[in-house]
Amino acid sequence: MKLEWIELEGFRQYFSRQRLTFSKDADRRVTVIHGVNGAGKTSLFLALNWCLYGRIVDNITIIDNVGELVSKEAVARTPIGGKVQASVTVCFLHDGERYRIRRRVEVMKESAEIIVPTGYEIATMMRVQSDGQAIEVRNLIGMMNSILPANVRQYFLFDGEKIDNFAKPEAAAQVKQAIDLVLKLELLNRARYHLNLAATEYRKELKQKSSGELRKLIEQEEQARKVREDTQARIRELTDEIQSARLKIKDIDQKLDALPNAQALQKDRQRIERDLKQRGDEREKAVQYIRDLATTSHFILAQSAFAKALGVLDTKRERGEIPSSIRRQFVQDLLDEMKCICGRDIEAGSLEYQRLQQLMQKSISSKLENEVLDTTAALRVVVERVQPTLLDLRETMDQRVKLSEIIRDLEGEQSDVERQLKGSPLEEISRLEKNREEYRDDIERMTLEIGTCEGEVKSLNARIKNLEIEREKAEKAEARERLLSKKMEIAQRAADAIENAYQAHADDMRQRIEVKTKEIFKSLVWKESHFRDIQLGPDFNLEVIDRYGFRARPELSAGERQVLSLSFITAMSRVSGEEAPLVMDTPFGRLSSQPRDNITRYLPELTDQLILFVTDEELRGQSLENLKPRIGAEYRLEFNPDTSCTTIEEVK
């Protein structure tokens, strides 16, 4: 991040629009803003912070009351009930792109002394493209977090007089937090924490869901398919055997037909078999017809209820109640017109009027009447169908009984023929018939078995279909489990990767900062020979070791603590490689000339952009001379005591 310019309007003592352009020149990277006490240095510093981060960012309060931001001069010039605005715009470069943030707040003047905010502060962030087109950045906080997070800001934009905190003995936690934030260790820490949390939750979920159900279902399905295959093979085998038995019977029949003593009986048998087949077919048809009637004529069961309902309706019709002899609409019309059917007028409350009222109560609505008539007609159709259907059913059942009797008789005849053939004195006929009987018994047995097998196949088909549905469900569940398991594995792997990298990276960063802090401290402090070493231990205590090997931090002067803190901050900035400006408000207030001269000599080398808010007393003599070759922009804040307003004047 490199600041380009800031523009203020109606902001504290900056009543009129003021703009200040920062130096971005690599050689002349310093911008100095001079101002006497109260001229507006701190207001300008506040304007920069407020514009970039707002009033409160994640519990860091930048300004308590936005009313304080509005120019008093602007308020004074506004009539009571009028509105006043304060606005700040900051333009900066980051990663080769130009950004512009404008933040404003509006207040209403309730009385001469009271102003109240009319709403929240409004901030807009634009990304300016190379063609000059500006696109609004929707997530300002997210974007600023990726450029210079609010909680890291304090290490780059700070009040020089308050930065000695890092050098205080109790500052280990602050030092650690600063390193965590600036060196992105906090990022790693949070990522590790959240990934571990995610992995734990996935594990928990997986434990609840995992069942092994799919494996069981696949086994069951495989088994059912195997049984079905075996059964189907058995059916094929039996069918072949039946076919073969039939051929044998045919063969025997041919032999019997050729034997004169068996010919007559064979002819009888053939006739009986033909008849048996025909009667069998007829009986089968009758059975089927009965079955169909049974399934489609359930209304027969409600016959008595239908007849009773029809009786009730017919009785009402016979009595003239349905259709009603009194038309409701007709009576209603007479009542509406207050006219008798003969044309005479009717008076309310008269006998005629009362009679019409009574008729009205007796009448029923035409809609209900129509419904009743329709129902009667429908019931009549159903009742009329009952008798023929019942008759039909009885006839068919009788026919079936008759056919069964005929078949029984034919079977008796058939047995008789077989007995005669079997008992034939001619051995060949007897033997052939016995063989024939055996084959026929086999066919019967096998046909029965086929029936059983087909039943089994049918039930197996249903079972396999159910298992397929269950398996598909289980497959979906297992796919989810598999994905969950993979998610757990990946989250854990990523958390472990960060865990492994974190400590080594943290130690490496700490050691680099230690070395860099030492290097910078030595160049900035004036008693460099007195201080031998700077240590930043694993406990994050920033320690100064004097020439005698003693810890010198408790004895450091306020100025030396400031130098140590500044060294630490700039060391962090250098080690992190973060491209951010160093903006310091009154940086040299506590420093005597020697350290001030050193800082002004070396500090510009430690950052890409240095912005200093100084009083004339802070920066003069050798210090100013040291800085001069690096100053690219210089301004003076001119405070006008007559208007209490400040203007920004460029120092040529």
Add this chain to the structure above:
Amino acid sequence: MPQERIERLFSEWDETTQKVVRETLSLEREYISYEKPRLKDQLDMLIERAAKYEVALQDREREETSPV
């Protein structure tokens, strides 16, 4: 620059881990100024994306190596 340095810390890890770490860090960076950011859903989304990719990769490898 610091971003690249952090990413280099994971260069030894497999591609998916690197991607998940990179995306998680990017997400964390966006919410770094929040004390307790709610990242559960976004984190789940990026992990699921990576998991689906790996599962699909495994399935493809299995198909390629399984006998026809």
